[in-house]
Amino acid sequence: MNSDGAQPLHTQPPSKLACFIGTYVSICTSNNSNYEGFVDAIDPYTGSIILSTLICGVPETKIVVGFSIRDITIKDPPPDRVHRVFISNEKSLDQTDIQSIKSKTHSWLLRNLLPVKEVDDKLHVHDGHVIISPPYKPENCTSSNSIVLGRIQHLLQNMPSDSMET
CATH class of the missing domain: 3.30.250 (Rec A Protein; domain 2)
Known part of the structure; x- marks a missing residue:
């Protein structure tokens, strides 16, 4: 359960979960670990979240298991981060x-x-x-x-x- 008394993510309707997609969040887990990054996807059944972030300039994807999420907060991204962490090297096509x-x-x-x-x-x-x-x-x-x-x-x-x- 979140610290604000809300229900766990996996019990929320998918329409409510969709508001997190593409946003920069901070997630606190039950073992007091903190993760930050852009939400790429949320499994509506388990509440697991896929985060994308840059670690020392290298793109990284992390899965935070739904049952371990204690709190999730939408934040402003740091100025050196962009929403699209994985930028394609392909040339644009006309x-x-x-x-x-x-x-x-x-x-x-x-x-x-x-x-x-x-x-x-x-x-x-x-x-x-x-x-x-x-x-x-x-x-x-x-x-x-x-x-x-x-x-x-x-x-x-x-x-x-x-x-x-x-």
Whole structure:
């Protein structure tokens, strides 16, 4: 239970937990350890929190187990910290690059006999069982079926960089 008399995190509704996502917090645990960082995710079932922070300039992720959390306080981040601790080294893509990647990905999936439809800026594979969002990489795939998702991601990982359109 939190020091202010509130219920433990895992008993809170997900809508209340969502207010912590992306904020800088200080967490005190039952063994009097303190952790600070940006909240990346909260498991609504256990109340466990995934924090991102910089330790000596190195990005670090820490999981604070829900049952050990005694208190959580939203704080202002230190001036040397940014919300996105893990900054991508990839160059930003312009619209023509994204369209080219989309077209190559679309043709690669068709060449592998998978039905693909373009819906807005997304590719829907097999009637929407897998949705691929820009910039059309394996990590941009979503699906409720983890087996199908894994197979599509594997296929995209093995796509030749010089994949030509059909």
